[in-house]
Amino acid sequence: MRFLFPALLSLFIFPSFLNGQGIRGKLTSNEGEVLPFASVFVRNIGDGVPANEEGYYEMRLDEGLYDVYFQFLGYKSRIETIAVKAGEWTTFDVVLEPQIYTLEQVEVKAGAEDPALTIMRKAIAKAKYHRLQLQQYEMMVYLKGTGQLTDAPFFMKKTLEKEGLNLNEAYTSESVSRIKFSLPDKIEEEVISIRTNGENQNTSPAPYIQTSFYQEKINEIISPLSRAAFQYYRFRYEGSFFDNEVMVNKIRVIPRSKGERVFDGYIYIIEDLWAIHSLDLKTSLLGFQIEAKQQYAPVAENVWMPLTHTYRFSGKFFGFAGEFKYLASTRDYQVTLNPDLAHTPTLIDEKIEEVPTQETTQAVISGMSTLEKLNSEEPKTRKEYRKLLNEYEKEMLKEQKEPEVVTERNYSIDSLAKKRDLSYWDSIRPVPLTLKEIEGYRRDDSLAVIEAAKMSDVDSVAKKAREKYKPLDFLFGDNYYFGNGVSVGFRQNLTKVSFNTVEGWKVGLGMFYRKQKDIKLADSINTIRKSFNIDPELRYGFSSKRFYGKTNIRWSVTKPISGYSYGVEGGRYIYQFNGEEPINEQVNALYSLLFRQNYMKLYEQSFARLYWAHRVDYSFTYRVNVTIADRRQLFNQSDYSWYNKPERLYSPNQPENVEAGNDSFHDHQIAKFQIGIEWRPGIKYGIRNGRKYPISERAPLIRADYIKAVPSLRTQQDFAADFDHIRLGIEHDYTFGISGKLDFNITGGIFLNANQVYFPDFQHFGGNRTIFSNFGPASNYRFMDYYKYSTSSSYVSGIFHYQFRKFLFTQLPMLRFSGVQENIFLNYLKTENSPHYVEVGYSLDNLFRLFRVEIGAGFENGNYLRGGVRFGIATFITVQ
Numbered sequence: 001m002r003f004l005f006p007a008l009l010s011l012f013i014f015p016s017f018l019n020g021q022g023i024r025g026k027l028t029s030n031e032g033e034v035l036p037f038a039s040v041f042v043r044n045i046g047d048g049v050p051a052n053e054e055g056y057y058e059m060r061l062d063e064g065l066y067d068v069y070f071q072f073l074g075y076k077s078r079i080e081t082i083a084v085k086a087g088e089w090t091t092f093d094v095v096l097e098p099q100i101y102t103l104e105q106v107e108v109k110a111g112a113e114d115p116a117l118t119i120m121r122k123a124i125a126k127a128k129y130h131r132l133q134l135q136q137y138e139m140m141v142y143l144k145g146t147g148q149l150t151d152a153p154f155f156m157k158k159t160l161e162k163e164g165l166n167l168n169e170a171y172t173s174e175s176v177s178r179i180k181f182s183l184p185d186k187i188e189e190e191v192i193s194i195r196t197n198g199e200n201q202n203t204s205p206a207p208y209i210q211t212s213f214y215q216e217k218i219n220e221i222i223s224p225l226s227r228a229a230f231q232y233y234r235f236r237y238e239g240s241f242f243d244n245e246v247m248v249n250k251i252r253v254i255p256r257s258k259g260e261r262v263f264d265g266y267i268y269i270i271e272d273l274w275a276i277h278s279l280d281l282k283t284s285l286l287g288f289q290i291e292a293k294q295q296y297a298p299v300a301e302n303v304w305m306p307l308t309h310t311y312r313f314s315g316k317f318f319g320f321a322g323e324f325k326y327l328a329s330t331r332d333y334q335v336t337l338n339p340d341l342a343h344t345p346t347l348i349d350e351k352i353e354e355v356p357t358q359e360t361t362q363a364v365i366s367g368m369s370t371l372e373k374l375n376s377e378e379p380k381t382r383k384e385y386r387k388l389l390n391e392y393e394k395e396m397l398k399e400q401k402e403p404e405v406v407t408e409r410n411y412s413i414d415s416l417a418k419k420r421d422l423s424y425w426d427s428i429r430p431v432p433l434t435l436k437e438i439e440g441y442r443r444d445d446s447l448a449v450i451e452a453a454k455m456s457d458v459d460s461v462a463k464k465a466r467e468k469y470k471p472l473d474f475l476f477g478d479n480y481y482f483g484n485g486v487s488v489g490f491r492q493n494l495t496k497v498s499f500n501t502v503e504g505w506k507v508g509l510g511m512f513y514r515k516q517k518d519i520k521l522a523d524s525i526n527t528i529r530k531s532f533n534i535d536p537e538l539r540y541g542f543s544s545k546r547f548y549g550k551t552n553i554r555w556s557v558t559k560p561i562s563g564y565s566y567g568v569e570g571g572r573y574i575y576q577f578n579g580e581e582p583i584n585e586q587v588n589a590l591y592s593l594l595f596r597q598n599y600m601k602l603y604e605q606s607f608a609r610l611y612w613a614h615r616v617d618y619s620f621t622y623r624v625n626v627t628i629a630d631r632r633q634l635f636n637q638s639d640y641s642w643y644n645k646p647e648r649l650y651s652p653n654q655p656e657n658v659e660a661g662n663d664s665f666h667d668h669q670i671a672k673f674q675i676g677i678e679w680r681p682g683i684k685y686g687i688r689n690g691r692k693y694p695i696s697e698r699a700p701l702i703r704a705d706y707i708k709a710v711p712s713l714r715t716q717q718d719f720a721a722d723f724d725h726i727r728l729g730i731e732h733d734y735t736f737g738i739s740g741k742l743d744f745n746i747t748g749g750i751f752l753n754a755n756q757v758y759f760p761d762f763q764h765f766g767g768n769r770t771i772f773s774n775f776g777p778a779s780n781y782r783f784m785d786y787y788k789y790s791t792s793s794s795y796v797s798g799i800f801h802y803q804f805r806k807f808l809f810t811q812l813p814m815l816r817f818s819g820v821q822e823n824i825f826l827n828y829l830k831t832e833n834s835p836h837y838v839e840v841g842y843s844l845d846n847l848f849r850l851f852r853v854e855i856g857a858g859f860e861n862g863n864y865l866r867g868g869v870r871f872g873i874a875t876f877i878t879v880q
Helices: 115-125 127-132 157-162 362-366 370-374 382-398 422-428 435-466 585-595 813-817
Strands: 022-029 039-042 047-050 056-060 064-071 078-084 089-091 094-096 134-151 171-182 186-195 233-243 246-255 264-270 276-285 288-300 303-317 320-337 405-413 478-483 486-490 498-500 504-520 527-541 546-558 563-576 602-617 620-633 668-679 684-688 691-695 701-709 722-736 740-756 795-804 821-831 837-847 851-860 863-873
Touching: 022 064, 022 078, 039 056, 039 288, 039 303, 047 056, 047 303, 047 320, 064 288, 078 089, 078 094, 115 127, 115 233, 115 246, 115 264, 115 382, 127 382, 134 303, 186 422, 246 276, 288 320, 370 382, 405 691, 498 585, 527 563, 821 851, 837 863
Parallel strands: 022 089, 022 094, 186 405, 405 684
Antiparallel strands: 022 056, 039 047, 039 064, 064 078, 134 171, 134 320, 171 186, 233 246, 246 264, 264 276, 276 288, 288 303, 303 320, 478 486, 486 504, 498 504, 504 527, 527 546, 546 563, 563 602, 602 620, 620 668, 668 701, 684 691, 701 722, 722 740, 740 795, 795 821, 821 837, 837 851, 851 863
């Protein structure tokens, strides 16, 4: 419980600055109010620091005179010349007055356009320019995160106190990093210093300082500078002022529909440069409130970069409430301008400004390259300039060594990062600690000493104990290591205890043997992993009085972006007719014992299977397997249930189906060959610490399978399967801005030859007759029988799920701010022998940030079949 919020409550210990020289003081308003996180920027050296939460600032400087620029959103900036003497701190308190905004000198007429619109249109047109104008830059980043738990369920408060986690006490983390950015999207981060207590190492500042509002989205929230911004925001001009020798426009950002994933607040735009001067925005995500502030400063001619970032997160989760603040201070910028974008043309808003006649002939313009057009002297309309920037970016990406790589992140920790002494922190920390933070450090220091003393006594004993077998390991699972990559162990076997009508009460035991070896490649970053696995599994039914067992022997080689595996599996075992196992065995046991409803239908198979799978890269994988099996029909062996009303009987183990006769369930043999491919066209890659990983959000998953049963390979051809089955499918999700998200899963297929198809080889569909909805928004049907429409003919299946930003109840802003979302689903199935089956439904999603509740109905040829309520996990949660 001590690390209940490990990513936010890192624990550190630091002293305040004691020695040195420079400037220090406090920033307040003319009414005496503290100005937290105000910016202090020294123009002579192009560097600065933020004030802390209590308005105190402190900056080490060499002896000399400095022009110091004091800035806080909503207040007039001040520039003061301050002398720093050798070995002395110069105290300089600053009082800032509220900013006075000058309204633009325009004639106000009925229906006249707000000046904010043309300002934002030009700023949006130049957003990509500001992302691309620096070819490279480096900076030093100081990150401080301070959080406190403000409330907890009453029954947990004493437990939290015993663990040292007290309400309304500050828990603070700090780190210092050097970050280097290079076009198109490469970030190299070296953590120079970390001060932490506990196991949390989540101290990277990159996610905070790389949150650029020039991007289309910030963590799926539409930026006010997105190309689609006018669809989601209204903008209102609230005046202008001069600051740091530039004119700044204050723009009110108003969401057209308040709620999640849109910002509300203010953005300040520099006139003519159309760059961000500062911003003060808030939003909500999954019911948590988020506030973001950034203050920019000039780091080169016409280049403004963030100097201070502050973020505040607050919210409640199952009775726990907390508030977490992050401060990122970026300084010591070293920038390299992009020479391709040296010229900035005059932008014309064609909606309200006159477009001058082009003197250059069309023939000359058409003969110019994109780069020449970008750097030509002629004024350009917004649309023309944005189009040229898009073309330039595409050409730049094509020229890369690996154009499919769209992002790269390299992260390292200095060997001394955790060993820096207090004097180092005295010299590097740009923000004075608050009294509450200092008290928190002292508390955590004492707790850390006690914890370290405990661990020194028990660590070696605990380590040895973990290596020994414990009595219940076979139920809960555990690993035992023998060195040289060899390990054996038990699977999680408690879930293999269940009940079904074929076996009665049933137990299972899964084990494994694993030997693996990692081989470093020449680049010393990537590895090849070779592994050999043996996975035996046993099960026993107390009513059927039969043992079953199978073993899978697998060899695999995993490379950075490719890999392959092959093996053999065999034995005698029980399987669901639908190999996708549409009903969980524990859920089936629950329904059988409580309601005398046995939905799981089983058959027995004695088999041997050879398989090969090859991932060529993340965009293409193929699989081949050959199976030879004898299959046997099974019957109910147990009538046991806690539901004792005589009118309800268990159904037979032979499923009901619209086209299968009794012959389809006859004992039989099969020799089957299957080849399948998975293809993600257009997949992109990222690189993290030299290792590639796929970015598949915009790449649909296309599947194709061919399955062939060959009767001539079997001895008893009268009872041998004989068919050819082709299956195609596509699965994808598409986001329409923040208006909604569509998930779909479409499958179609045909049996070219269906001379003899037994029921296990029918095409089955993911049905459901329980109150539990499956994981994944577009994975299964909600109300359809598990096997009623299974087919050996042609078929088409479609599952569609659409998530709204606002629909019915979420028209209410209060409900949207809570994180609740509304979905509708439409599912369809048609086989050659089945009626048209349609499901429609509605769901409330992200209830209590964990659950969803669905209500809907299924129809056959337009006639109502059944409906009801389903409960599931929130769709944003992915379960592998």
